[in-house]
Amino acid sequence: MKDLSKLFYPGSVAVIGASENVLKWGSIIISNVLDGGFKGEVHPVSTSNETVYGRRASKSLRDIGAPADLLIITTPAATVMGILRDCVATGIRNVVIVSSGFSEAGEEGRRHEREVREFALANGLNVVGPNTMGIANFKEGLHGMFSHVRLKKGGISLMAQSGNVGNQIMYWAEQQSIGMSKFVGSGNEAALMCEDYLDYFHGDDDTSVIIMYLEGVDNGRSFMEAARRTTRDKPVVLLKGGRTRVGTKAAMSHTGALAGRIQIFSAAMEQAGVSMVDSQSEMLTLAAAFDSMPLPKGNRIGVVTLGGGWGVITADECEERGLTLPPLPEDVKARLDTMLPSFWSKGNPVDLVGQPDPNLFRESVEAMISSDAYDAVILLGIINSFKTAMRLYEATMRLGKPVEMNLEDMERTLDDLQNVFLDNIADLMEKYEKPIYPVALVAQADQPVVHAPKSPKKYNAIIFRTPEEAVSCLAKQYRYSRYLRKQGRKP
């Protein structure tokens, strides 16, 4: 297995082709490294600029002095081989080739890329790319890439064969307050292949979930083995681009002969314990769920809802995805009977019939999650229900009936109550080692998807946007949990 630790944890970074030409790669990368909180040394290298963003630029790699742990190349393809020879000469071992103009650009590029591959292998260089948008380690503040995102630290590491897809996933993670650990765009994979990154993330202590966007796998067997090794310890979530003949053609990384192989690929991946997803947004939410919640140990689901229609939609989704909704055991029914109005549903889903009482929410959730009859609980419409109440107060205020409390204070109080409730969910997940899936009544546009309790807990609460999203995550987490058990591992 290749040692990629200095690639992701470099003490120093050099950027060749560094410039201040804002929209060019040579500026985008170095401004991101300098602005992103990286604590190590940063060396701009440029033949044409004396200084770059206030740093003196070296004329060449030799000028830097001690060899940089990581070198990022942004100069044209034709310069790359010469630079790699300088790396060997100066002792640089980890290189990210951002430059394009290789196998994606015709016959000469392909020949050029073979040269890079052979040189890297012969000289033991770790080469990322070419034609990649870069690399990042959010814990280290290392942003050696195109995307100027600033993410919270978390356990999710991403490998993407497309820079665009990687870019979008990271922007979404930022928007939703989903923490990440590392990113690498593998580009054309001249030397380091997707299975190398998978193996590395497998062994990386800062990574708890691995997500991958793949268009093509050159060495299926070797990738499959890496996947099987990894999923015994960490969940792997995979989105495959180029699933169809047309998609494959668009990927341009394969011939038409590969059409139809996606079914075989997906089946092999599922066999290896990999969670396959259909979209980027599903990939991210599932990864956050893996990173934040305990796994369900079985498929018996309890549903608690603030109103009827949602329970129906959720019951449908569960049934369609192989989850069951067992009836309420007598003891749970009795416990809920003491809390709820006489006309409550008396079945699973448990309908709180519109009673907007935070204590009731907490106690009914605990009544369900503590029962041996259920492996997980889905919670519908309670989160953000107070926003609805605020609308009522605002309307009556405008109608000339002042509320006892200042509306801003009231909103803050209700918001605090909700945060306590979400903290409670994290507590209950830890207490019973079972997952709870709260679905917002209406997701607020500016609301983080991941709720981290004020004092850090073993688990975080995830706020799901739709019942479909919650059930889909739950079903895939259950599938992975079952896989682990079959492998003799404890979920």
Place this chain on the structure above:
Amino acid sequence: MKDLSKLFYPGSVAVIGASENVLKWGSIIISNVLDGGFKGEVHPVSTSNETVYGRRASKSLRDIGAPADLLIITTPAATVMGILRDCVATGIRNVVIVSSGFSEAGEEGRRHEREVREFALANGLNVVGPNTMGIANFKEGLHGMFSHVRLKKGGISLMAQSGNVGNQIMYWAEQQSIGMSKFVGSGNEAALMCEDYLDYFHGDDDTSVIIMYLEGVDNGRSFMEAARRTTRDKPVVLLKGGRTRVGTKAAMSHTGALAGRIQIFSAAMEQAGVSMVDSQSEMLTLAAAFDSMPLPKGNRIGVVTLGGGWGVITADECEERGLTLPPLPEDVKARLDTMLPSFWSKGNPVDLVGQPDPNLFRESVEAMISSDAYDAVILLGIINSFKTAMRLYEATMRLGKPVEMNLEDMERTLDDLQNVFLDNIADLMEKYEKPIYPVALVAQADQPVVHAPKSPKKYNAIIFRTPEEAVSCLAKQYRYSRYLRKQGRKP
């Protein structure tokens, strides 16, 4: 066909059970009517309150004087029959029964509901509910319902058998700036049935798209006929709750014997030209697309993208949903050749290889949409790409390199350019009568989904959040367009 016009366009509204008890129905409904901009007369009716929100309350319906066009009942089930008799006596013909405690609440409730049904039929009353959250007409400012949403006016009318589902869809519409026309929660459908609302919306000039959430249909044949009549003129989007045995049980509106009938129901609906969807969010986005864009006349799709990976994902999605990506005709290729760097993809998807130039965006889109080879164009990653550029400028500013322009001015300028570009999309859709589907690079949390050009145009631009969402809408709009053609209608 029943005349429901006064139900949705009343000149005056009375609310029985009106109060100032903020969290009770009698307050929620009247505060919403009073605060919501309704221009007609509003009459609180209450036996216990002298005034409600500053309005003198009538003691009974007879006290009001002239009969209200619409009466909303919020008092307990036991009072309802007496009130209906008063309606007949005082000439009130349109009634919304919000009160619960009918067929959803056991045998006595069922008996009570039969009584309501028979009385309504015998006396020609239009009765909505019981057990409904109300009715709304956004154009008229009429908010006779639980949800205190304030929506833009648009062509979408919603009928939901679940108040919760209706509530959530309307909040989403508000959040996404999607305009709506009308809402009705049909509740237990004691008298007015889902097909009655469908027929009414069909004939309603302010409605251009109908969306429905149904759990059960009592009279399948009559609903099917109403659907077939309607879809010849207007798209109908339907989400069915209770699709599975468990979901059906949760819906409690049917016996277990109905399990499996959903396949038959769905097939029948598709035959009747109804667009079936799987989730609430899909329902709303598809409705907005129907309301804002021309229908695709065929399934030949052109894709324009700012980078590679997305094109692959989109090509896959298209292929999986029966859409094709024909190769570029020579004339289009020649036209694009004059605009793009030499190393562009020269195929469909057209990859703009990261050139962030608004003129290029517009011209390449027009090159595609104007070609006879394509029925629709999907546009990936261009919308909001300027936000990425802003990050670069911000970083270089922080690194001590001032940009020539104030950053706020720059953001405003780029934002204006994007709005002009979206206006252009609306223009191009009108010019070529073909739909264009822009997918945001990263959807901004606070960004409206519907972009209405500054000077109102025939069409609006919709900003899709993911390629999957755009392709799914496109495929369903194409299916409907094909249905219309088969019916001898012009799409």
